[in-house]
Structure formats: structure tokens, C-alpha cells
Amino acid sequence: MSNERFTIRVEGLFESAHYIRNYLDDGSDEPLHGHSWKVEAFVSSTSINNTTGFAVDFYSVKKELDDICNYLDHVNLNDIDPFTTINPSTENIAKWIYHKLQDRLVKKKIKGHIEKIIVWEGPRNYAIYEKSTQYEEKRKKHEEF
Numbered sequence: 001m002s003n004e005r006f007t008i009r010v011e012g013l014f015e016s017a018h019y020i021r022n023y024l025d026d027g028s029d030e031p032l033h034g035h036s037w038k039v040e041a042f043v044s045s046t047s048i049n050n051t052t053g054f055a056v057d058f059y060s061v062k063k064e065l066d067d068i069c070n071y072l073d074h075v076n077l078n079d080i081d082p083f084t085t086i087n088p089s090t091e092n093i094a095k096w097i098y099h100k101l102q103d104r105l106v107k108k109k110i111k112g113h114i115e116k117i118i119v120w121e122g123p124r125n126y127a128i129y130e131k132s133t134q135y136e137e138k139r140k141k142h143e144e145f
């Protein structure tokens with residue numbers, strides 16, 4: 001295993017509305033409101049493909065992230081899976097995107113491991129989701145295919 005790591009960053013955008021259930025002091029829901037969301041995906045690899053010179057293919061990762069963002073675009077997030085049963089908080093959205101994107105990378109045999117997902121809820125506020133180090137072995141196995 002190499003002692004170096006290469007990380008790329010791709011960005012996706014979507015526009016959608018949401019509300020947080022049981023948010024207010026009286027147990028009622030937050031009012032429905034919309035955001036211009038930005039998603040940053042950081043994907044890494046410990047080796048470079050000798051033919052392309054790529055550690056991770058920007059185009060392939062960007063295509064998968066765009067597909068995920070398109071699913072979230074111009075909807076009420078509370079009305080789509082999985083947010084019909086969990087609150088569509090920025091944290092939950094970041095976690096869901098992380099797992100959805102990682103599943104797509106594995107399924108399509110796109111080299112790389114997601115280091116973190118950052119979801120921006122407008123220009124000032126964001127949440128970061130990243131796995132803890134206990135998942136390092138899973139990452140190593142994924143990079144070997």
C-alpha cells in the first residue's frame with residue numbers, strides 16, 4: 001500500500017424545498033422553505049492509473065453525483081425516499097448522498113473512496129459527513145478491485 005493519497009473534488013447543485021418535522025418548541029413542524037444546495041464530494045485513491053494518469057476519474061464521479069443531485073432537484077425533499085421517514089436535515093442529506101454515491105462507485109467499478117461529503121444549505125451553512133477510521137479496511141478493499 002502506498003503512503004500517498006490523491007483526492008479529487010467534484011461539485012453538484014440542486015434546488016429543493018424541505019421542512020424539519022417536530023422542530024418547533026410546541027412539537028410542530030418547521031415551515032416549508034427552499035434552498036439552493038451545493039454538494040462537494042471528495043474522492044480519493046492511493047494510486048494513479050498508468051494509462052490515464054488519473055487517480056480518480058473526475059468525469060465518472062461527476063456524472064454519478066449529478067444523477068443523485070437530479071433526483072433531489074426541484075422537489076419537496078420530505079416527499080421523496082428516504083426523507084419521507086427521516087428528517088431532511090443537511091446532515092441527513094449529506095449522509096444519504098455519501099452512501100448513495102459510494103454504492104454507485106462500487107456498482108460501476110469506478111475507482112476511488114469517498115473521504116467526505118459537504119452539503120451547503122445556501123452560501124453560509126453546511127454539514128460534513130465522513131466515515132470514521134473503523135471503515136478503513138473497507139476502503140482498502142474497494143481500491144484493490
